[in-house]
Amino acid sequence: MNSFETYLRRHAGWLDAALVAVLAVASIPWTLHDHRPHRVAMIAVAVLLPVPLLWRRRWPFETFLAMCVVAFVQWVFLLPVFSDAALLIGLFTISVRETRQRIIVAAVILEVGVILAVWKDARPNPNWLIALIMLSGLVVAAAATGRNVRMRAEQLREFENRALRLEFERDQQAQLAAAAERTRIARELHDIVAHNLAVMISLIDGGRLGMDHNPDQARTALTEAGTVGRRAMADLRQVLGVLRGQQDDPERSPAPTIADLDSLVASARDTGLRISVRMHGDLHDLPDPLQLSVFRIVQESLTNVVKHATGATSVTVDISMTSTSVEIDVTDDGTPTSIEPHAVGHGLSGIRERAAMFHGTADAGAVATGWRVHARLTRPARSVEAPIHVSAGATHE
Template sequence: MFGRVRAWGRRHSGIVEALWLAPFLLFSLSNVWTIGMEDGARRFSPELDFSGFLLLGVLLTVPLFWLRRQPITVFVVVSLVCFVQWLLGVQLLFFDLSVLIAMYGVVSRCATRWAVGAGLVGELGLLLAFWHPRTGIDLRAFASASVVTVAIWITGIYASTRRRYLEGLEERAERAEYERDQQARLAAAAERVRIARELHDVVAHNVSVMIVQADGASYAIDHEPEQAREAMRAVSLTGRRALAEMRRLVGVLRAGDAPQEYTPQPGLSQLDDLVAQVRGSGLPVDFRVTGAPQELPEGEQLTVYRIVQEALTNTLKHGGPRSRATVEMEYGAREVLLRVTDDGCGAAAPGREGGHGLVGMRERAAMFGGSVEAGPLAGGGFRVVARLPIGETGTGRAA
């Protein structure tokens, strides 16, 4: 509410200035009207006739309409008019209150040095106004006027401090909102990268299995139709499984969908199913677990699953016929050692190097402070070795 009022005031500064100066202007107009009706300008100030009185009032009040936009200029103009008034020997008039209004405008809107300067000029003006060549300074009148001037000056300082405090709050709020939006954008970008990596693993693995099964079915369809039908059932099952997992991954990006509608992320308990699926596609896989199994965070379990999935997918794609694979998972005191080895064509495979698969495996392991080494074996074949920390070391680095 207060912010909307301030914004409206900035858009309609002229109306705000008129409302702010309305009491002073009404008082001034009523006095001018009274003096004009009574023809008492000379009786009120013998040095001025009515036209001079009216001109002085205009010079001292009209500049106040620009006080919000140019407070220093307005204060200088009003102060100079008052100084000329003093030089002409014209006594104090109610129009001279415009000096205090202009001083308040400078103190409440300008820097400290300008506020101090405006206060000193105001006090100097009082000193000149209450100084008489014969009797000197009227200390009582000067002290009373100084109290009013200092009170207005302090009020302006308070208004300036409060305005800067509110501006600081607005700036911090805007900065916090910007940082919040920036964090949201970064989180969205990271989520997109994660989804892209998950989709790559899912599509690459399942499509490779489907290709192998389809090739086997094409070879067996003439001589062993039942085996071909089994292969095509495996293709259908793999395709449905891949489609379901892709829907789960893409579904998390849709606003308003409940997380419980999607299956959980795969973990260590699904490794047997993964190995069985690969075996069903025609690749013999030996899966061994050694050491005392320990509880791993869900993120690390997913990382182990995806590394095994990617390594076996590469064997399906590049290992060649009659290749075999071995998956070894060893629990140590502080880390999990994962080795996936095959005896296929290894380094002879043209597409074995680079790609997003190995990069994705290294990125996944690095999230938990682990590492991945991959490369061809000397006698043929390929090996992937991953190390992931267990316990506080892993979870701490992941955070």
């Protein structure tokens, strides 16, 4: 709504009063040329006829009927006056504010009044037909103009409501996007901190126990713990840089991919685990987001082995790719410390969320040889067209 329309609405009462005054005052000269005794009555009618317009916004139809009564008295006893234009304003107001039925009734009443006025003046006026056409045209114009104003107002209200809905939906989408980003960052922080701390604790414990009997091995374990800690700090700096909006930080490294599995497995091996990795298919052709999810699932699974699998000595990581999916199997030979050790904290829920991002599933449970984590991720359609080079079960130990 522009400032002019706001001004009109704010001062509507004063504007209606000014309109009544203009119509009443303009009707007085209309009657001065008539020297019949009822000139005073004509002036009184001319002044009273537009007065009901003061209430036209609150009771438009009742106001119009009141003016019609005064106009009928004028038609019976007196001559037409300029303030008869108030009837057209009343019809216009009804067209803006009332129902279609009332608009039709008011238009018919006013048209009957036009016919009566022209008929009364037909004998002395040879141009009565032209007068009838012109006055009838004014009736139609008043009704049509009011209807157009009403339609425009309804359209403006609809546009305003639509703008409010779009603004609300935009805010909700922003909130959902922020919540999703917070969840993603929390998941990244959990994966980074949980895995690296678990590896560091195992390395430090191993170094402490071997300090007296095997100093060289203890020194190596502590050195590797420092390396893992620095790598964790770099990953944390990357995630926190995103939170601070530091998109151009030169220290930020790209997100982990399949190529980074070697370093991940190497750090886990330093805890004393024997880890066998088998990859079927050219996983490097996968999209980067899918490679990140595969990396994080393997990372979380190895973290769970280090933290929860009692007596585990070996782990098998099997990653296979088909034209439609990627399957991940991580199996260890340890003894679970509880019914569902991998369900402790957010580890398994994080794996399931990452699988769900690619319309996949994930589950974990005890098997004959220990504990198994299995996840199946659906490949995006755009990567299906990429050629698949299947290797004969390449093994990395």
